[in-house]
Amino acid sequence: MTAQLIDGNALSRQLREEVALRAGALRARGIVPGLAVVLVGDNPASQVYVRNKVKACQDGGLHSVLEPYPATLSEADLLARVDALNNDPAIHGILVQLPLPAHIDAQKVIEAISPEKDVDGFHVASAGALMVGQPGFWPCTPYGCMKMLESINYDLKGKHAVVIGRSNIVGKPMALMLLQKNATVTICHSGTQNLKALTLQADVVVAAVGKRNVLTADMVKPGAVVIDVGMNRNDEGKLCGDVDFAGVKEVAGWITPVPGGVGPMTITMLLVNTLEAAERAST
Numbered sequence: 302m303t304a305q306l307i308d309g310n311a312l313s314r315q316l317r318e319e320v321a322l323r324a325g326a327l328r329a330r331g332i333v334p335g336l337a338v339v340l341v342g343d344n345p346a347s348q349v350y351v352r353n354k355v356k357a358c359q360d361g362g363l364h365s366v367l368e369p370y371p372a373t374l375s376e377a378d379l380l381a382r383v384d385a386l387n388n389d390p391a392i393h394g395i396l397v398q399l400p401l402p403a404h405i406d407a408q409k410v411i412e413a414i415s416p417e418k419d420v421d422g423f424h425v426a427s428a429g430a431l432m433v434g435q436p437g438f439w440p441c442t443p444y445g446c447m448k449m450l451e452s453i454n455y456d457l458k459g460k461h462a463v464v465i466g467r468s469n470i471v472g473k474p475m476a477l478m479l480l481q482k483n484a485t486v487t488i489c490h491s492g493t494q495n496l497k498a499l500t501l502q503a504d505v506v507v508a509a510v511g512k513r514n515v516l517t518a519d520m521v522k523p524g525a526v527v528i529d530v531g532m533n534r535n536d537e538g539k540l541c542g543d544v545d546f547a548g549v550k551e552v553a554g555w556i557t558p559v560p561g562g563v564g565p566m567t568i569t570m571l572l573v574n575t576l577e578a579a580e581r582a583s584t
């Protein structure tokens with residue numbers, strides 16, 4: 302069997318068209334959704350990420366400003382900048398790109414962002430809202446994975462979902478989102494014994510470890526949905542995920558590719574969250 306692809310680029314295009322329409326409706330009322338992206342230092346990967354985020358906003362009819370600062374920026378100065386953005390009515394979403402230089406306490410900076418503008422969904426208030434099922438902002442990557450499942454009309458009720466990875470940004474919120482849709486959820490991590498025995502039971506597997514070949518064909522139940530959050534390089538320097546795509550696509554029912562899967566969805570959900578922040582602020 303060959304799995305069907307869940308195309309993150311195509312789904313992103315569709316969702317971004319909806320964002321552009323909703324942004325147009327706000328604009329007609331004199332409101333332009335605005336995102337501020339704060340980058341401290343010159344991490345090359347971060348520079349690429351933030352450029353893509355700012356460009357995607359502009360393409361979607363959102364106002365977006367990039368604020369680059371040198372790696373020597375003090376924590377106090379960064380906190381003061383976040384405070385100013387919290388109080389700027391033209392800015393509805395604030396994203397401080399991670400990682401931050403070692404002398405800055407990233408968690409402290411995240412907690413300084415107003416929860417109403419926390420479009421990354423990293424604030425403890427956002428995490429708490431997700432935990433108890435209240436409105437807030439969902440972290441973009443797991444939110445994008447949920448949209449991918451929704452796009453194939455996958456009913457999670459009663460299904461066994463196995464999440465590999467327990468990060469605050471992906472694994473943990475992913476598990477809560479799946480739970481909210483009534484899946485039975487197992488979270489696996491580096492200390493998990495016999496991962497294969499668990500993944501073989503899974504109707505849905507989300508691989509979010511950051512390591513190649515974490516999930517191979519022998520670990521997948523025939524017909525399962527496989528979502529690959531990984532972003533790695535193979536020996537030839539080519540982008541690849543956590544899943545052995547060539548092998549797993551012969552067993553799975555659905556699979557997301559890398560590139561062109563979860564990656565574009567992460568940026569798209571940032572646009573969705575920013576738009577949502579502007580809509581909430583306007584009512």
Ligand code: GUN
Nearest residue numbers: 396397398399400421441
């Ligand atoms: N660094 C890598 N991914 C992300 C992300 O989604 N948000 C932020 N703020 N920093 C990141």
